[in-house]
Amino acid sequence: MYRPTLIAVSAMTGLSALAAPAAVMADTPRELLTAAAFQAPDKARALALIGQAITASDKILAARPGDHEATLQRGVAIGYRAKLTRSRSDARTSLGIFERLAAQNPRDAEAQMVIAGWHLDAIDQLGGLVARTALGAKTQAGETALSRAVALGGDRAFYPGLAALMQIRKDHGQVAQARRWAEDAATAPTPTPLDTLMKRAALAILPALRKGDGKSAAATARKLLPFGKLTD
Incomplete structure (x- = not known):
């Protein structure tokens, strides 16, 4: 199913x-x-x-x-x-x-x-x-669309922030790329509330990413994505 x-x-x-x-x-x-x-x-x-x-x-x-x-x-x-x-x-x-x-x-x-x-x-x-x-x-196809979204999204925190969450969840061994996107989101402008929220999400996973702890970062990312806390 x-x-x-x-x-x-x-x-x-x-x-x-x-x-x-x-x-x-x-x-x-x-x-x-x-x-x-x-x-x-x-x-x-x-x-x-x-x-x-x-x-x-x-x-x-x-x-x-x-x-x-x-x-x-x-x-x-x-x-x-x-x-x-x-x-x-x-x-x-x-x-x-x-x-x-x-x-x-x-x-x-x-x-x-x-x-x-x-x-x-x-x-x-x-x-x-x-x-x-x-x-x-x-x-x-997913990776190509993800990179394209970040490239097209402009100088905003939303796109690299969300991309970082998705990247580390996809493969907790790919810390370097997830960290680059999270670092970009952490310093990017926040012209809308959405950008502010994604900056916060990026900051939530950055400590683990900076330590090279992809597993912890991925676990946090899962909770920040849709239905991350739905139990049934």
């Missing part, structure tokens, strides 16, 4: 919510997915929030067909549902959405980041052979 942990750019806005109460006010698809990924106390609540995000995205798209934000968040929501329900069809649907966004704008850093997450998360959960056979997930 398929159980990837898609990394949604939108959900990373909720890193600060890891210690917050589960009951939150959320209206937009992005906010609903943040609550699902970081604040839901159990799978049932997470799925309910994901369903609300899909409904909200569909409503926006009915009024504004092709809306980029609604399309992206709908793809993220379907990917999250794939993780929690182990649905291959949902997983493939979400990847199709991300790939269409990337085709429409090859310089869309967010689209590249969620494509990277799709491939690397499937491999993390299933192992390379099963993920490739069942879903077509490929390490090289």
